[in-house]
Amino acid sequence: AQSVTQLDSHVSVSEGTPVLLRCNYSSSYSPSLFWYVQHPNKGLQLLLKYTSAATLVKGINGFEAEFKKSETSFHLTKPSAHMSDAAEYFCVGGRGSTLGRLYFGRGTQLTVWP
Amino acid sequence: EAQVTQNPRYLITVTGKKLTVTCSQNMNHEYMSWYRQDPGLGLRQIYYSMNVEVTDKGDVPEGYKVSRKEKRNFPLILESPSPNQTSLYFCASSPSAKGAKNIQYFGAGTRLSVL
Numbered sequence: 001a002q003s004v005t006q007l008d009s010h011v012s013v014s015e016g017t018p019v020l021l022r023c024n025y026s027s028s029y030s031p032s033l034f035w036y037v038q039h040p041n042k043g044l045q046l047l048l049k050y051t052s053a054a055t056l057v058k059g060i061n062g063f064e065a066e067f068k069k070s071e072t073s074f075h076l077t078k079p080s081a082h083m084s085d086a087a088e089y090f091c092v093g094g095r096g097s098t099l100g101r102l103y104f105g106r107g108t109q110l111t112v113w114p
Numbered sequence: 115e116a117q118v119t120q121n122p123r124y125l126i127t128v129t130g131k132k133l134t135v136t137c138s139q140n141m142n143h144e145y146m147s148w149y150r151q152d153p154g155l156g157l158r159q160i161y162y163s164m165n166v167e168v169t170d171k172g173d174v175p176e177g178y179k180v181s182r183k184e185k186r187n188f189p190l191i192l193e194s195p196s197p198n199q200t201s202l203y204f205c206a207s208s209p210s211a212k213g214a215k216n217i218q219y220f221g222a223g224t225r226l227s228v229l
Contacts, residue, residue, distance in 0.1 A: 009154075032216065043118075043204060043220035044157075090156060099145050099211040099218070100164065101172055106156035 004093040006105035014113045019078040021108045023065075023091035026072060032099070033074045034092040035065055038107075044090065050074060061085070086112045117141075120205050120221040127195055128229050135190045135224050137205030145208040146188040147172070147218070148180065150201040157204065163188055164211050195228040202226075 007022040025031055033050040048059025055067045065076045074091060091105040118139045127133055137146065147162040149172075159172030163182040177199055179191040188207075192199060202225050206218040 006156075034217075036218075036220075043222050044206075044218075045220070046217050049217060099147075099208055099216045100162060100170070102147070102159050102162075103173070104149075104157040104159075106154065 004091050004103045004105040006089075006091050006108050008108050009106065010109045010111065012111040012113065013081045015083055016080050019076070019081045019085065019110065021076040021089050021091075021110065023074045023076065023105055024072050025074060025091075025093045027093065027095065032094040033065075033067065035059065035063070035074075035076050036090045036092060037087050038090065039087045047076070047089070081110075081112045083112050083114065086110055118205055118207050118219050118221040120203070120224045122224060123222065124225050126227045126229065129196055130194050133192050133195060133226075135192075135203060135205075135226070137188045137190065137207075137221060138186050139188075139207040139219070140186065141207065141209065141219070142185065143207035143209050143219075144185070145211040145216070145218075146182065147206045147208075148178070148188070148190050149204045149206065150174065150199075151204060151223075152201050160190070160203075195226075197228050200226060200228045 003026050005024045035047040036044040038044045047063050048057045050067045058064045063078045088107045088109050090107050094102045121136045144165050148160040149157040151157045158174045160178050161180040163169045204223050205221040208218045
């Protein structure tokens with residue numbers, strides 16, 4: 001069975017400090033993995049996606065994520081948080097490189113303090 | 115402008131009264147999907163469609179129906195809504211289900227309340 005677990009429901013950081021949002025997956029197959037962001041009262045927007053071409057994936061707005069097969073993790077990071085990063089973040093997993101049945105983590109609410 | 119359009123954006127209805135939430139995309143996307151978002155549960159997939167006339171169940175299909183008669187539209191049908199279907203619903207589409215183009219674009223959401 002496949003699943004995606006976001007390890008923190010809330011993360012708070014000060015502006016200018018690093019951000020770490022954690023995601024673990026379980027899959028019997030090589031997964032497809034995504035991070036999406038949802039700002040208040042908005043739909044979801046893709047931050048980045050994992051393809052087998054590279055384990056370190058760079059996304060928009062300075063975010064990046066590293067796929068670690070040995071740890072079954074796909075953590076999202078950013079070196080320096082900005083106030084505009086405050087939002088909810090979702091880790092999403094699927095089977096292989098084909099969309100179909102998709103599994104969302106429960107979300108991590110990121111708060112950025114001035 | 116490329117977009118995924120859901121209608122209505124807000125809906126209040128009563129138990130048992132059939133309703134349809136429409137989803138339309140103007141990007142010729144193959145893949146479409148419906149999700150519901152509930153506090154503390156994140157998003158859960160209801161149904162998805164790999165292409166015209168091809169639909170399949172997601173995580174929580176009970177109480178919902180879908181159809182994909184044409185590429186651009188993917189309506190979500192609640193034949194007999196119940197209060198536990200009160201939720202925020204999102205439709206999404208992707209250029210392709212496979213490979214590098216499997217990136218989903220989300221609609222703005224439909225907030226449904228069933229009394």
